[in-house]
Amino acid sequence: MNALLLAFGLGFATIAAADPAADSPAAAPQTDSSSGASDLWTKIGGDGQRISAAEKAGDQAAMKAAVTQIQADLATYLQQYPSDTHLPEAKVMSARADQLSIELQMPGAPTSASVNQRFDALSTDVSMPMNVRVQAAMAIAQQIFAGAMAAASKNPHDAAMWDDLDAKIDAFAKRAGPGASQEPEQAVLILRENQIMFLRHSDEPERLQNLLSKLEKSSIPQLAALARQAEVQAKQSVELKSAPLDLKFTALDGTAVDLSKLRGKVVLVDFWATWCGPCRAETPNVVAAYQKYHGMGFEIVGISLDQDKDAVQKYVADNKMPWPQYFDGKGWDSLIGKRFGIDSIPAMWLVGKDGKVVTQDASDDLDGRVGKLLLLTQ
Numbered sequence: 112m113n114a115l116l117l118a119f120g121l122g123f124a125t126i127a128a129a130d131p132a133a134d135s136p137a138a139a140p141q142t143d144s145s146s147g148a149s150d151l152w153t154k155i156g157g158d159g160q161r162i163s164a165a166e167k168a169g170d171q172a173a174m175k176a177a178v179t180q181i182q183a184d185l186a187t188y189l190q191q192y193p194s195d196t197h198l199p200e201a202k203v204m205s206a207r208a209d210q211l212s213i214e215l216q217m218p219g220a221p222t223s224a225s226v227n228q229r230f231d232a233l234s235t236d237v238s239m240p241m242n243v244r245v246q247a248a249m250a251i252a253q254q255i256f257a258g259a260m261a262a263a264s265k266n267p268h269d270a271a272m273w274d275d276l277d278a279k280i281d282a283f284a285k286r287a288g289p290g291a292s293q294e295p296e297q298a299v300l301i302l303r304e305n306q307i308m309f310l311r312h313s314d315e316p317e318r319l320q321n322l323l324s325k326l327e328k329s330s331i332p333q334l335a336a337l338a339r340q341a342e343v344q345a346k347q348s349v350e351l352k353s354a355p356l357d358l359k360f361t362a363l364d365g366t367a368v369d370l371s372k373l374r375g376k377v378v379l380v381d382f383w384a385t386w387c388g389p390c391r392a393e394t395p396n397v398v399a400a401y402q403k404y405h406g407m408g409f410e411i412v413g414i415s416l417d418q419d420k421d422a423v424q425k426y427v428a429d430n431k432m433p434w435p436q437y438f439d440g441k442g443w444d445s446l447i448g449k450r451f452g453i454d455s456i457p458a459m460w461l462v463g464k465d466g467k468v469v470t471q472d473a474s475d476d477l478d479g480r481v482g483k484l485l486l487l488t489q
Contacts, residue, residue, distance in 0.1 A: 355466030362435030382458035
């Protein structure tokens with residue numbers, strides 16, 4: 112489920128690069144006359160980029176070091192340059208850094224309640240630039256899902272958990288409803304998008320359909336459109352399990368891949384990218400499953416959503432991934448990715464011996480699922 116949180120992102124580099132006055136009707140603070148403010152803000156931007164890079168690489172030690180540095184730099188900035196243009200962004204970045212220190216269980220981290228109060232104050236402050244309010248609102252939404260995911264890991268089909276999540280999202284969305292000058296619609300859209308993905312990956316089709324029916328009646332046009340698109344994807348998911356998967360391509364190494372020729376074998380179709388932290392975290396599990404079961408009739412085909420061909424080839428070689436990889440360099444616009452409506456990764460589809468998709472979330476106990484499918488007819 113960690114992949115669902117990717118839609119929110121860390122936000123550090125994005126905020127640091129944004130113009131706070133570009134999309135806000137409120138007057139921005141005057142720029143501090145000292146060149147030191149500009150220099151320190153540039154340094155903070157670099158701190159944020161280091162956090163993002165460490166997150167993508169899955170390097171927790173580097174993340175902790177970068178978080179400690181950005182916390183110190185932001186504290187200095189807020190104290191020394193209280194009238195600088197970037198003050199609003201600095202406030203939300205400071206809260207995000209503290210939130211990350213909690214997730215990393217760093218010594219001296221503040222309480223979740225205190226950080227959430229800061230996000231809430233920023234998201235509802237109409238004097239704040241729009242981009243800051245969006246980031247603060249997204250952080251609140253992220254916490255809603257973090258709690259739901261923790262509960263779902265214990266009991267993914269707990270009706271009370273799902274009802275509680277829906278109530279919290281409804282309350283959040285109401286604050287950003289028509290005429291409310293609080294969280295902007297963008298945050299609500301992202302929140303609902305993640306709710307849809309959460310239900311889809313948790314295999315709750317009835318609840319998903321009920322949600323989509325409700326959202327189609329939304330007064331927010333983009334939200335209604337999102338629901339209609341999700342209904343198409345839900346229908347596609349059902350169809351994928353009712354007929355053999357049609358997938359053909361020429362891999363990076365020139366191998367001709369045709370799933371129809373792999374009938375009788377269990378196949379993992381792995382949608383991934385080198386820049387995706389959760390994908391990289393799954394790599395050892397995927398490699399281990401391949402090494403364990405390949406001789407018994409298990410195959411893997413990779414669908415890379417990268418744009419850098421060299422990065423894919425190096426990663427594949429470094430991690431000893433001998434299976435064929437599709438790559439067209441179009442990232443999220445990958446032809447195969449778009450064809451199957453891939454909107455989050457890793458997306459790991461497990462195809463049974465009959466060629467039909469058994470599950471679209473094979474990362475949950477990949478070893479056990481593959482073993483079970485291979486033994487069905489043995």
